[in-house]
Amino acid sequence: MxxxxxxxxxxxxxxxxxxxxxxxxxxxxxxxxxxxxxxxxxxxxxxxxxxxxxxxxxxxxxxxxxxxxxxxxxxxxxxxxxxxxxxxxxxxxxxxxxxxxxxxxxxxxxxxxxxxxxxxxxxxxxxxxxxxxxxxxxxxxxxxxxxxxxxxxxxxxxxxxxxxxxxxxxxxxxxxxxxxxxxxxxxxxxxxxxxxxxxxxxxxxxxxxxxxxxxxxxxxxxxxxxGQPLPPCNPFFPSPSPAPSVQPKVTPSHKKSKKLSTAAIVGIAVGAALALLLLLLILFLCLRTKKRNQASKEPKPTVTSRAPAVALGDAGTSSSKDDVTGGSAEAERNKLIFFGGGGYNFDLEDLLRASAEVLGKGSVGTSYKAVLEEGTTVVVKRLKDVVVTKKEFEQQMEVLGNIKHENVLPLRAFYYSKDEKLLVCDYMPAGSLSALLHGSRGSGRTPLDWDSRMKIAVSSARGLANLHASGKVVHGNIKSSNILLRDKEFGACVSDYGLNPLFSTVTPPNHRVAGYRAPEVLETRKATFKSDVYSFGVLLLELLTGKAPNQASLGEEGIDLPRWVQSVVREEWTAEVFDVELMRYHNVEEEMVQLLQIGMACVATVPDQRPEMTKVVRMIEDMNRGDTDDALRSSDDPSKGSDGQTPPTGSRTSPRGVTP
The missing domain is CATH 3.80.10.10 (Ribonuclease Inhibitor)
Structure with a gap:
């Protein structure tokens, strides 16, 4: 014990x-x-x-x-x-x-x-x-x-x-x-x-x-x-006439109404009676005209057959729209002009009644998704600060309306008045590359795989090359939000092209587009074929890195995406430059490096060192055949990077640490 x-x-x-x-x-x-x-x-x-x-x-x-x-x-x-x-x-x-x-x-x-x-x-x-x-x-x-x-x-x-x-x-x-x-x-x-x-x-x-x-x-x-809980959204296309809301500010008229004389009251009553008689007379004439039309054996044309684009410059050209509106000069000035191939059957009044949803606001205007009463969905771009005349505007629209390529979003119609300038295009339900690439990266996100990125790269390159080679059109605003996807197969098309001639100069860059601008455009405010190539090169780097050109995570304040990429790969190509979502895919390291080389060739500081878009298309298409290096070593040495330095000789080797 x-x-x-x-x-x-x-x-x-x-x-x-x-x-x-x-x-x-x-x-x-x-x-x-x-x-x-x-x-x-x-x-x-x-x-x-x-x-x-x-x-x-x-x-x-x-x-x-x-x-x-x-x-x-x-x-x-x-x-x-x-x-x-x-x-x-x-x-x-x-x-x-x-x-x-x-x-x-x-x-x-x-x-x-x-x-x-x-x-x-x-x-x-x-x-x-x-x-x-x-x-x-x-x-x-x-x-x-x-x-x-x-x-x-x-x-x-x-x-x-x-x-x-x-x-x-x-x-x-x-x-x-x-x-x-x-x-x-x-x-x-x-x-x-x-x-x-x-x-x-x-x-x-x-x-x-x-x-x-x-x-x-x-x-x-x-x-x-x-929208709820605020007042409902108004139509995207308000009346161009001055808003009547300014009239209630004129308060003295209310006081004067209390002092109207008997003679004034009698005059108002007589005027109202005359106006009513005039209205009845007009109604009678309209009914009589309608009966005559019904008795006629000649069929009336419908609105579906609209004037072709070639009639834009001819104010006297008639169309079915003229038949409906009487062919007046006012109707000619205010009609919606269609280009062929869209198969659309609506007019300006239908567009006015459409419900609209804002898709985005850019430097040249606001885009809306418009759903018409019969169910047709289109995109309407409402331009702002247009400085050209109506004739110049119509000439540029005719150039853009004649561009036909599977990787270029077609222009279906346009509208011009003193107060409003509208463009009508097809609606792409698959959305933009920007939304697909930079959307939520949480656990439920489906990554954009390498094959899909390659399809987007080559199809958008073909679209831009067609603008340059066939249409002789400078895009002027290449960015990921202007690369639209046709379907789940990721066939891409370029949009918002050829609009710069409508404005005095290239719009000053804001935080969303500055990263895509070529160095010379920031000084001259004038877009060229070569500046388009630079912007496309930034787009390729965006596809590879998963980083937006304006993203703060690039590190040092003020650095752009090309310089950030070059700073990472200056010593040797490393996996640090590539989007982490690409690390899960095997046997694509060499293609990733090749596309990176093409992107760096496009963003050369000196415009003459950048390849033409037709050559860029060939380089991307030749990647699987191993011909990219030969193309990069062709004339003018376009393989030089944004500071004129040639990428390291070991760039064709697999990036270090690529395997997860």
Whole structure:
């Protein structure tokens, strides 16, 4: 018995000793790596005297810092309104990999939100509101799949709100108000989203049904947003006449109406009676004319047989539309002019009544998906800032309307008036390359495989080559959103071509298209065949890397996609340059490298060193036959990259690390 007691005492003493040592260890533990990251952050950014962190003390005792129970890592960092000024230094806060809550609201932070925020995989809440952050919606944030609350309101962020926000499946609150976001609202639909606000931006188009449950205040301040819970969307083609809404401002007329004399009242009554008699007379004449037409044995032409494009320059040419409208000069000026081959059976009035949905707003106008009453779906592009005369406009439309190629989206009709210029094209239900390539990259995404990318590359190259060789037309606006897909087989066609002559110069580049512009176009504002080749080269690099030319993740601010690619492959071709979604496909490494060579040849800085589009088509088609290197080594040495340097000699070898 005594032995048992003695052994029990020894056990209790041992347990107590271990407990004391553990308590001492916990009391003196320190999140060393997180502390170094925080010290680097505070030493590189201006801040007020209120925020003083003592390097000799534990980081867990600092103002605004909270650690986990074991004090092994920083879990919460709350620094609201502490006078932080400037850019967040890279490789500081992004190293706090166990962070749950980050609040930097109400400071003076500027620049873009760091790309290394994508390392904060454990982050639940991010509060960055009331700062001066700028640039596009930060792609690093869409990788934080555990986020439940995101507030980046009241900053200076611009660009579109990406569909990849849907990667944040745990979101309960999303606050984007008081920024400069543009474009249409994507269909954002995390299942638990309870709070949402995009008010006071520059968004346009209809509100997706997934967001219509939120109050109107969540969308206010976006003058071009419409649909539930805001007022219904108006037709995309309003009357060109001055809006009658300006008339109610003339309030004195209301006061004068109270002082009308008896003579004035009698005059109004007599005038109304005369107008009624005149209306009855007109109605009688119309009925009489209708009876005469019915008695006639000559059949009337229908609207389906419209004047051919060759009649555009002849104001006296008659058509079935003239028969319907009486052939008046006014009707001739306001008719919808069709080109052959579309098989469409509608007129301008049908287009006016069509329901419309904004597809996108570009530098030269806005595109709408229009569904006519009989079910026909077309795309209508409403041009803005056209400076040419009606004759010049019609001449350019005739040139574009005569282009026929399976990889060029045909122009079906156009409309010209003093106030409105419209283009009508086929609707492509498969969407654009931009949406397919840069859509949601979450777990449910179907990757765009290598064969599909090759089909898109060669078919769009053929379309652009046809514009250059057969149509003698400079596209002038090559970008992934203007590459449309005909079907699930990914046969592509180019759209929005040949419109630059309608404007004074090439429109100034914005953040969405600047990455595609050739260097000389940025200076001269004049597009050429060679600048089209450059833009197509950027498109090929976009297909290979999966990165948009304006994407912030390219790293150094201001770098474009060609320079980023060249910086990665300067020493040797590596797998780092290729889209991670291509890494799952085997035995395509050599083709990927060959297409990369072609893309770099197209983006040569000197225009004369770029190959013609017909040669680009041959190089892509010859890839499987192994003839690409010979084509690249042809005249003018077009294989040189964007800075005039030739790619490394070992470029035909498989990229390092390509195999998953």
């Amino acid at each position: 005594a032995g048992r007691l003695k052994s029990g005492g020894i056990f209790r003493a041992l347990f107590f000793s271990l407990f004391v040592r553990l308590a001492y260890h916990l009391a003196n533990s320190e999140p060393t790596q997180d502390k170094q990251a925080l010290l680097a952050f505070i030493s590189k950014i201006a801040h007020s005297n209120r925020l003083q962190w003592n390097a000799s003390d534990s980081a867990c005792n600092w103002v605004g810092v909270e650690c986990d129970p074991s004090q092994a890592s920083v879990h919460n960092l709350r620094l609201p309104g502490v006078g932080l000024v400037g850019q967040i230094p890279p490789n500081t806060l992004g190293l706090l990999t166990e962070l749950r809550v980050l609040s930097l609201r109400s400071n003076g932070l500027v620049g873009s939100i760091p790309s290394d925020f994508s390392n904060l995989k454990s982050l639940r809440s991010l509060y960055l509101q009331n700062n001066q952050f700028s640039g596009d919606f930060p792609p690093s944030i869409t990788e934080l799949t555990r986020l439940t609350r995101l507030d980046i309101s009241s900053n200076k962020l611009t660009g579109t709100i990406p569909f990849s926000v849907n990667n944040l499946t745990q979101l309960t609150g999303l606050f984007l108000e008081n920024n400069g976001f543009t474009g249409t609202l994507p269909s954002i639909n995390p299942t638990g989203l309870a709070n949402f606000n995009v008010s006071n931006n520059q968004l346009n188009g209809s509100i997706p049904s997934s967001l219509s449950r939120f109050p109107a205040s969540a969308f206010s301040g976006n003058i071009e947003l419409c």
